[in-house]
Amino acid sequence: MTAYLIRGARIVGGEPTDLLVRDGVVAEVGPDLAATGAQVVDAGGLVALPGLVDLHTHLREPGREDAETVETGSRAAALGGYTAVCAMANTDPVADTAGVVEQVYRLGRAAGLVDVQPIGAVTVGLAGGQLAELGAMASSAAAVRIFSDDGHCVADPRLMRRALEYVKAFDGVIAQHAEEPRLTQGAQMHEGEMATRLGLTGWPAVAEEAIVARDVLLAEHVGSRLHVCHVSTAGSVEILRWARQRGIRVTAEVTPHHLLLTDEKAVGYDPVFKVNPPLRTAADVAALRTALAEGVIDVVATDHAPHAVEDKECEWAYARPGMLGLETALSVVLGSQALGTDWNAIAERMSRQPARIAGLVEHGRDPAPGAPANLTLVDPAARRVIDPGESASRSRNTPYAGLTLPGRVVATFLRGEPTVLDGKAVR
Incomplete structure (x- = not known):
């Protein structure tokens, strides 16, 4: 499992600091961390949040895979x-x-x-x-x-x-x-x-x-x-x-x-x-x-x-x-x-x-030593125009098409492994 050194993130909007993610957990938090062999993620200006949790999602599978699947959702x-x-x-x-x-x-x-x-x-x-x-x-x-x-x-x-x-x-x-x-x-x-x-x-x-x-x-x-x-x-x-x-x-x-x-x-x-x-x-x-x-x-x-x-x-x-x-x-x-x-x-x-x-005990925990590395990095200064054609969903029924909205998710980590980097899905 690859280790990640996230540099300069503001944890829940606090002061910039570094986070070392290793073996699925946040191993260390502090300024000027060093970790041999870790992949460095530049998080300057980004806010680190506990990974978001949605109580209400329709994934359509089984039965309506033409609209969405568990994987696409x-x-x-x-x-x-x-x-x-x-x-x-x-x-x-x-x-x-x-x-x-x-x-x-x-x-x-x-x-x-x-x-x-x-x-x-x-x-x-x-x-x-x-x-x-x-x-x-x-x-x-x-x-x-x-x-x-x-x-x-x-x-x-x-x-x-x-x-x-x-x-x-x-x-x-x-x-x-x-x-x-x-x-x-x-x-x-x-x-x-x-x-x-x-x-x-x-x-x-x-x-x-x-x-x-x-x-x-x-x-x-x-x-x-x-x-x-x-x-x-x-x-x-x-x-x-x-x-x-x-x-x-x-x-x-x-x-x-x-x-x-x-x-x-x-x-x-x-x-x-x-x-x-x-x-x-x-x-x-x-x-x-x-x-x-x-x-x-x-x-x-x-x-x-x-x-x-x-x-x-x-x-x-x-x-x-x-x-x-x-x-x-x-x-x-x-x-x-x-x-x-x-x-x-x-x-x-x-x-x-x-x-x-x-009751999801591994989620909703702020990035801190020993916490599961389920987290997201957000650029609060970014603004983006919503383009339905760029959606990962199998469907396109967004009410926000053409709107300019603030904030952009730059990276998401699930148990220490990135699912999103540089705003793009890793797999």
Whole structure:
């Protein structure tokens, strides 16, 4: 295993120093280090962060390899500075058994670009009728700890309660896609002035907020862990703030696109801006940014959702919802100014806290002697124009095409081995 001497990096935005990476760990940290035979990486002006961790990634394999595979999604993640991603269960077949989650886990290990941690389905086939094999998935080689029917809400309150009760046995987490389906039938975008102007059926904010309110009460009643996926409304933020004041065991995520984009992007009927939950108003965006800065929302999660061309380049009503996110997440967060250039806050929201929620003990640790060498080097002064043609993803449905965004991932290391150097994938 090659040793790497990283010179002049600013660890989480601190003073420049050197890092010696050897045998998969950070061996030394300090000024003017020397190491015979080590490959030198010039990190002058770069910020060293713990490798980013994504709680919400769609890798599509098995079943939709035309849109993404575990390998292509992993490469996109590495280029975005990630060293671990949690792969959602809405594959085909659904990841609702030990066999399927182990398959995804093995594919991730074979790719070797990021640690791929499968998320198991809450219900069989994501159908909302009966609980999936939660215990079997938890005790499998994949050691699943987060369960979600993302893309579908666990709408039955009795089933949601049972799921929350079940995962207490192994300190698991139920991650809810908060959407009351009876309020969103036929919905195409956020319910508001823009939807009225465009003649599109609205997706009301209350459809999210009603489920968030119900589920935090269930989590309090059961004493279990709830995670709210892709929070998108100011009302949800207030419910989460109330839940925290009561000490309820709830965490929440926001996507980069909900921190930057508004429903006004739908004005041209470009399906690249169709997503679930939909882009909301400027007031919602402002509330989400504040909540992330305050810690009411715990993490940024990409909801990376690749789609094949035919599923996006069509009429708005027929387009699948979802956007790419892994390669651009850090730049979008920087561009949104939600956390400013507070590198400690960025490390907390994009690495440490998601690693804690997912139970990924080797990740989310700042570069320090003895820590696993899972880290990313970022050029905060760089600015880049987003070109979909340069994406490592198999899909091209990025909403940021042509935008100039700040920050650039220069290098990513997974257990001491580079997956990205000089901004390019190593393999």
